[in-house]
Amino acid sequence: MVTSWRFCRRLQGVDVSYLVRDTIDTRALLERVSDDTRGGAVLFCGTVRAGPDDGPVKAIEYSAYDQMAESEFANIVAEAAERWPDVALELEHRLGRVPVGEASIAIAAAAPHRAEAFDVCRFVIDETKVRVPIWKREFRDDGETRWRSNEPMSAED
């Protein structure tokens, strides 16, 4: 069974969730990973998109299997830490209704060498898409809603 230590990360002695319900403060994430020994920092932001192929999207509502999502994020972070021990990593995924243009996920990685910071960010977003139990429902201008997914057949990437 999953034990409680896997549900959240501790930050300066306080339990912090990877899942948040408010606007993600990307600057704070970047600051948390930065220090004088890490010369390269990479921030990835996934934002709610309303492109020409997306139709009249107004917002996306994210929901999760919260406990498992926290646990999978913790696993991904632990795997990254094992593979890239010099890299500092922070991430947050937003739940609830996210308007077009706002971030649903932000990942910050900093490392002594820039290649590692890029690699960690890509690893984390790629793993998130295929492992973390989060779902999204699109709200459209015409009042319709529809479930969307990361699968190749879907319009999302």
Next chain:
Amino acid sequence: MVTSWRFCRRLQGVDVSYLVRDTIDTRALLERVSDDTRGGAVLFCGTVRAGPDDGPVKAIEYSAYDQMAESEFANIVAEAAERWPDVALELEHRLGRVPVGEASIAIAAAAPHRAEAFDVCRFVIDETKVRVPIWKREFRDDGETRWRSNEPMSAED
């Protein structure tokens, strides 16, 4: 000979330099590349480092062959735009004295699909390191200064 249009980019009708002398506003860079059609944004920050192998670095002073540096940045941006036409890209490189922990360069790229945003950021920083005529002199706690470079034999990556 280099013509003046290559020295700078135009932003809302105003000529803007890739080279700046103040703190880089990374949030502004990210905002300039973001729009509703671009779901993935990547920000790279190269910061002045004082790691265990770097010695007692206090600050780094960057200088440039300004006109050629602006021109090379413009070339890199144009090459990125040709190779990744859907990607929006902004960058700034700081000159003058930059204290440890502050950014010497920031690159922001946003794209409909995240892979392209990552690829563009890496392309731009990799090309910058090998093409743009910028130099740095390290100021150390003991009062010494020394020139550093991006070459493999140097301690920098």
Next chain:
Amino acid sequence: MNTGITVHCLFFARYAEIVGRTDLELELSRGSTVADAVDRVRSDVAGGHDLPTTPLVARNQQHVKFDSVVEDGDELAFLPPLAGG
């Protein structure tokens, strides 16, 4: 002696809409696999036939394959196609 086991099934997002509920208790014979549990849900639960034949399933909050054996007290989560990120 009772040879049956009970697993707790969870349904999320679109799957919760399809079956009209977020969880249920499922009785299975000992030695049943995840595949057996999915088959039972699809055949016995109202709306269950509208679930895919091979949904993503997590057992005790870990992704599992369909041939995994389930045990008494397990939690089986039926996960629609993921959309995080």
Next chain:
Amino acid sequence: MNTGITVHCLFFARYAEIVGRTDLELELSRGSTVADAVDRVRSDVAGGHDLPTTPLVARNQQHVKFDSVVEDGDELAFLPPLAGG
């Protein structure tokens, strides 16, 4: 008719320290290459022998190879190992 050409040499960063100046005019014979210009600077300019034999050189603000022919009025920039980023 004068068959010589004049190129304007620029020195940056550590190279400016080495030669103790940031620029100079160099007279060369027509048809000279970048390599010829570098040789002349290394042999004729005070401190020039402390420059590397094959420094990075930009001609009219573009990176060039050593066998490029230089023309009258060209600007040749002597670039120390780059350190941008």
